[in-house]
Amino acid sequence: MPSHRLLFVCLGNICRSPMAEGVFGHVAAEAGRGEYFHIESAGTGSWHVGNPPDRRAIAAAARRGIDLSGQRARRVQTQDFEKFDFILAMDASNQADLLDLASEVHAPKVQLFLHNLPNLENQDVPDPYYGGEEGFEEALNLIERGSRALLARLT
Ligand code: 4NP
Numbered sequence: 001m002p003s004h005r006l007l008f009v010c011l012g013n014i015c016r017s018p019m020a021e022g023v024f025g026h027v028a029a030e031a032g033r034g035e036y037f038h039i040e041s042a043g044t045g046s047w048h049v050g051n052p053p054d055r056r057a058i059a060a061a062a063r064r065g066i067d068l069s070g071q072r073a074r075r076v077q078t079q080d081f082e083k084f085d086f087i088l089a090m091d092a093s094n095q096a097d098l099l100d101l102a103s104e105v106h107a108p109k110v111q112l113f114l115h116n117l118p119n120l121e122n123q124d125v126p127d128p129y130y131g132g133e134e135g136f137e138e139a140l141n142l143i144e145r146g147s148r149a150l151l152a153r154l155t
Pocket of ligand 1 (some may be wrong): 013127
């Protein structure tokens with residue numbers, strides 16, 4: 001039975017949050033803790049609903065042995081604030097958009113994904129969508145660090 005329900009959220013749900021869904025699942029499974037987590041991802045925007053992750057995200061994750069190809073984008077829904085224990089925003093702008101949607105009682109569930117890495121100067125995962133392949137590698141590096149820190153916190 002999952003004891004933690006996590007929703008990773010970015011803008012389009014085709015780059016950062018699908019990578020976070022895949023990487024966190026991989027890191028949790030590696031630690032023998034996969035069964036304790038229910039993990040999904042969603043976007044605050046609806047442009048890409050129903051689409052698979054960006055091919056650059058699929059390729060970058062595949063180079064690390066992580067398969068994102070079965071994921072499909074969806075938009076954040078009001079029920080998500082009930083259903084999930086933590087709603088983890090990839091950047092401060094996603095966090096602000098989520099807080100606009102959340103009721104007061106659910107607002108504490110909305111957190112910056114990288115907030116468990118307090119020594120980072122900037123706790124945003126930069127949006128790689130308009131850049132090159134290297135932006136996806138950088139985003140994945142941050143997402144791996146953030147996933148390990150989050151896993152360590154969720155005992
Ligand atoms: P993501 O990246 O939020 O990491 O999925 C984006 C993907 C698409 C768009 C923006 C960001 N877009 O504007 O279409």
